[in-house]
Amino acid sequence: MTDTSDALVQPAPPEIDEETAAVLARDLWGVRGAARALGSHQDRNFLITPADAAPRVLLKIANPSVTAAELEAQSAAADAIVRAGVRAPRAVRFADGSTVRPVVVEGVTMQARLLEFLEGETLSGYLSPAAVREIGTLAAAVDVALGDLVAPAAERTHQWDLREAPGVLAELREYVTDADLRESLSRAADAAWKVVAGLADRLPSQFIHGDLTDDNVVAGDPVTRVPDGVIDLGDLNRTWTVGELAITVSSLLHHDGMDLARATRAIAAYHAVRPLSPAEADALWPLVVVRGAVLVASAHHVIATDPTNEYAAENLLHEREILRQATSVPPEVATALVRAATGHETVTLDLPASSPLLSGSPSVSIVDLSPTSPLLDEGRWLSDSAEDELFAAGPSAARFGEARLTRSRPGAPSEPATVALGVELQLPDATQLTAPWPGTVHPTDHGLELRTDTHAVTIDGCRAITPADTEVAAGQAIGETAGRIWIQVTRAGVSAPRFAPASLVPAWRTVVADPSALIPGLTPAPVSADDLLARREASFADVQEHYFADPPVMVRGWREHLIDTDGRVYLDTLNNVTSVGHAHPRLVEAVAAQWRLLNTNSRFHYPAVVEFSERLAALAPDPLDTVFLVNSGSEAVDLALRLGQAWSGRRDVLAVREAYHGWTYLTDAVSTSIADNPAALQTRPDWVHTVPAPTGDGAYTADAVARVEELAAEGTPVGAFVAETVFGNAGGVMLPDGYLDAVYRAVRAHGGLAIADEVQVGYGRLGEWFWGFEQQGVVPDVIAVAKAMGSGHPLGAVITTREIAERYRTGGYFFSSAGGSPVSSIVGLTVLDIIRDEELQRNAREVGGYLKERLQELGRRHPILAAVHGSGFYLGPEFRRASGEPATAETAAICARLRELGVIAQPTGDHQNILKIKPPMVFTRDSADELVAALDRVLTTGW
Structure with missing residues (x-):
């Protein structure tokens, strides 16, 4: 030196x-x-x-x-x-x-x-x-x-x-x-x-x-x-x-x-x-x-x-x-x-040869506090007293290495310390504790510690019954319980927390040993498979993509939150599928009750399908009074297009660019979003015609009407015009006033049908309107709806007039095995009841409006946030660079950073520069504030 x-x-x-x-x-x-x-x-x-x-x-x-x-x-x-x-x-x-x-x-x-x-x-x-x-x-x-x-x-x-x-x-x-x-x-x-x-x-x-x-x-x-x-x-x-x-x-x-x-x-x-x-x-x-x-x-x-x-x-x-x-x-x-x-070996700390810690080997039951525990259903994990209540049931133990959901809370911007680095026991008072190995006993403020040259076992929540610095032999009494106790074994001279973030647990295991063997019959928590993604990619078609390059493994949902295997709670801003919130108790009970009774195909006769069809027809404006039940949005739009072909006798369809309508042959044919298919416009069949997406300034309405007239003059009048009633896939962009009215009139004048794709935006999500077409002051000939209908259960519908429905019969019959099944119908009825009883459309209007205002204020401080599209719980914050170019790469990075902060968001639009904010409709003002705070932090500190 x-x-x-x-x-x-x-x-x-x-x-x-x-x-x-x-x-x-x-x-x-x-x-x-x-x-x-x-x-x-x-x-x-x-x-x-x-x-x-x-x-x-x-x-x-x-x-x-x-x-x-x-x-x-x-x-x-x-x-x-x-x-x-x-x-x-x-x-x-x-x-x-x-x-x-x-x-x-x-x-x-x-x-x-x-x-x-x-x-x-x-x-x-x-x-x-x-x-x-x-x-x-x-x-x-x-x-x-x-x-x-x-x-x-x-x-x-x-x-x-x-x-x-x-x-x-x-x-x-x-x-x-x-x-x-x-x-x-x-x-x-x-x-x-x-x-x-x-x-x-x-x-x-x-x-x-x-x-x-x-x-x-x-x-x-x-x-x-x-x-x-x-x-x-x-x-x-x-x-x-x-x-x-x-x-x-x-x-x-x-x-x-x-x-x-x-x-x-x-x-x-x-x-x-x-x-x-x-x-x-x-x-x-x-x-x-x-x-x-x-x-x-x-x-x-x-x-x-x-x-x-x-x-x-x-x-x-x-x-x-x-x-x-x-x-x-x-x-x-x-x-x-x-x-x-660096790939160098690490050595996990093991217990020395030991005898039981508990005198008499009392029997204990496992208190499961993991993210998948049924003991924590219906949000019980959010109660500050949840652990105390569950331990109070009798002699019980919480496991070493378990990620406790009870230790996590919504809104945490960093990885929570959820994984137990010790064992927790509830035993009768005065249960005797014996030394698992020879050592020296040292009383502590909260219990005692038994030390050797290599290890230390700490027991909190007990009374030491030997004087300080007493050397004891294995099996000798050292203390007795005085309530719930915490047992932790560490390398000598090392102090460890009770709980650690999952990312640090393997490192902590080099200085913290698993004490489970000291408790007869107790085993540590199972380790989640770290090869799950590889297994998915080996057996699941690659084209069925997942969010994020290194996706968290989600195992639980609750209201507007998703929870992974480590107990991390994420704010879900994405799930318009789960309209009434994850794991809604009322929906869970209704499904279980119906499945206990009957679930079969929809050609049988039972009350639920009748009641559900009546409710759907009543939600649609006159003269729409007839319902088809299917399993998905793709099926709903596909059937709607078939109705148009049957009605008009023509195959030609007019669609709006940048839209996604589904994955079936017909719905894929009319889907023109290059975000979903980069070759969408070049691979359309010749019977699919398009008009520009009306997402900015321009004579979109006049041009669309002119296109209808032009096709008719060429001898290929369209049999159907299909459009999202709010441009959902483009980021919640509202259509220009009068757009649908003018295009619908032009299409109908040549014998075609007007199809409203409400798969993403319908069912009260917009707040001000139950259906997106209400914002345009029109009534379509056919409504296609799904997603929100089942709140995660596969369910879709087509609502039209009796006359249009009957015309379809001329080409054969329609049948969907599970569409409208007893369970599906009960799901649909219960979702409608929840939306009504919990006033979720009003919540979308009020909280969604509040969220939009807060996002717009954020945009005034961060110029990259150029606009906030949409209404209610279908919002689209749009990011653009100072040059006006779409901030595509930035938006992807913003989503990745939001995920690190505990917020699930994804980009949308052909340029992938818009966040699709479409959360469960139980989204609260607190969650809106959480989202805005996280986005503000990202835009302030970088991505």
């Missing part, structure tokens, strides 16, 4: 104003232009914008402690990085090949260079998974590029070399004025350094960038914000190679939404390019802790010695967050995360 000296901490350079910087650029390099100061801890940096529109350049005036030889080495390093295919700022070379010139300011000599300016953005705000992975890849690529760099003159002692951390902290910790922070910083750094020191002789060294952080990489693409270049080689030095990655990872920890599991993506990406040895993997996280401590101490030093340095003052908050995150779990747990990310 290098001896500690005053040279470890660089002095602050003299102030240099922008006018002086512009003069230096002109006199030394002949570049005339305006200078703008950029922040730095130790140097003086200026962005020079040439007056002749030439590319911008960076004037970098190094700290007085930096020599010309060191800067020449930095220039050589930049050249090596560029040769490796990574963007880096090369220095402008003089005729003699050198890149450095001395400058004197206030009597102080410093070295200056003019560098290429890498256009792009540094990494601020939220970092996407792709950005996190790529910064790890960049760090590895730079280290590989610099592996052969030889520059003895550039080897130096300075405060950012992690090898010098003990000396740096010895100098700087006195500037940390907060005594508690100073103490915790020192304690964490000293413990981390003890680990590093034991590994130091196995850590390879080379020249590294030395400050490859979020501030020193740039993303050339402002949409993806994935870094593709590195800047500022001012901390180039020969040191431990793994220090590069420690510096990079530490810089990620202050970003919005970052946690340890997400940060390890950078580690895995680095390892894929430049593999870490086992020693480097074990040293990495201690070095991250050390880096965090140095950052905090250095920031306090800079602020004390350079009070005008706003850059340092602003960064201090970030640097304290880095240190907090770096020390948020025990070092062993963080290192287990690193070893898992």
Whole structure:
């Protein structure tokens, strides 16, 4: 190690104003232009914008402690990085090949260079998974590029070399004025350094960038914000190679939404390019802790010695967050995360040989608190007293490793700590507890702890019956219960929480053992299959896509929420299928009751199908009075088109572009959304004719009518015109006033039928109107409806006139085995009852209106949110770039970030730049606020 000296901490350079910087650029390099100061801890940096529109350049005036030889080495390093295919700022070379010139300011000599300016953005705000992975890849690529760099003159002692951390902290910790922070910083750094020191002789060294952080990489693409270049080689030095990655990872920890599991993506990406040895993997996280401590101490030093340095003052908050995150779990747990990310072995902590903990082996029943537990149906998991009530039933146990739904709540923007790292038992008071192995008993504030050299078992909620520091043998009585007890086994000297986020549980298992074997008959919670997605892809047709690249496994729904296997609760803004909310108790009971009685095909005669058909006919305006029952929206629209063909005797159909109507042959033929089928317009049969989607300004109505007349004049009058009554697939866009009335009249004048596709927007979802066509003041000839009708059960309908229905009989009969079955009919009746009794249409009008207002206000603060289409619970926030182009990539990224924050949303429209906000109709104002808060956070901090 290098001896500690005053040279470890660089002095602050003299102030240099922008006018002086512009003069230096002109006199030394002949570049005339305006200078703008950029922040730095130790140097003086200026962005020079040439007056002749030439590319911008960076004037970098190094700290007085930096020599010309060191800067020449930095220039050589930049050249090596560029040769490796990574963007880096090369220095402008003089005729003699050198890149450095001395400058004197206030009597102080410093070295200056003019560098290429890498256009792009540094990494601020939220970092996407792709950005996190790529910064790890960049760090590895730079280290590989610099592996052969030889520059003895550039080897130096300075405060950012992690090898010098003990000396740096010895100098700087006195500037940390907060005594508690100073103490915790020192304690964490000293413990981390003890680990590093034991590994130091196995850590390879080379020249590294030395400050490859979020501030020193740039993303050339402002949409993806994935870094593709590195800047500022001012901390180039020969040191431990793994220090590069420690510096990079530490810089990620202050970003919005970052946690340890997400940060390890950078580690895995680095390892894929430049593999870490086992020693480097074990040293990495201690070095991250050390880096965090140095950052905090250095920031306090800079602020004390350079009070005008706003850059340092602003960064201090970030640097304290880095240190907090770096020390948020025990070092062993963080290192287990690193070893898992790099493919190095991790060892789960097992119990030592043991005997039962409970005297007499009392029998206990399992209290299932998992997301699929029937004990938690009908929202019982939301009660703060749910666990107490379930344990009160008698001797019982909650399992180790179980993700408890009772520990999760809606609206949480981060992964909840749901997985139990211990066993919880409800036993009769005074049940005797015996030592499972020899050890020393220590009473605690909440119970007792039995310690050995390797393990500790903590029992909270009991009374110790042995004096403190008593050594006991296995089987010896050590305590007795005094209520519900918590049992946790850890590695000696490690403190663990009772519950952990699922992403950290494998790492915690290296220091937390499963105590289930101490309780006779108790087994740990089953581990969910982590190969489920692979199994799906192996057996399920690929074309049946799923949301998200790495979809959560959903196992429960409740009202407007979805819940995954880890107990994470997501706000469902997407599910117009589940109209009355997930798992509505009234619907569940009605289905179960009917299935116990009868379910068969619809050609039998039974009351429910009659009652349901009557209710549907009554909901439609005159003269629509006749109902067909089917199983889906595709079937409903398909049948509606067949009615049109039978009525008119013609096959020709007029459809609106950008619409999706279904997957059957007929519905696919009239579906023209290129989002669902990129070749939709080129592959339409010749009997399908289209008109433009009326989604903006234009003479859409007149043009559509003209198209009807044109087809008639050509001898191919349309037999049916099909259109969504609100442009659902395009993002809830309302049709121009009078549009349907004019087109319907023109079609009917030539003997065709007007078909209203209400599959997505009907059934009260729009709030103001039960049917979408009511907004247009028209009555169609045929209504096709589905989705909301069954609230997740396959159910659809066609409502038309008796005359139109009878015309269909001339071509044969119609039959759907399950359409209108007893269970389906009961589902349909119950959904209508719930919509009526719970006033869900009114809720759509009021809460949907409130949500739209809040989204519009959000758009006034975030210009990318250009418009909010729709009504009620069918809304379409539309995203566009400043140029007016559809923000397609941004919308996909926004949806991915919303998912991380616990909100399920997806894009729609031909440009996939609109969110389809169509939640269950039980959506509340609180949920509306939650959605807006999450979207505001995304638009503020990035995606």
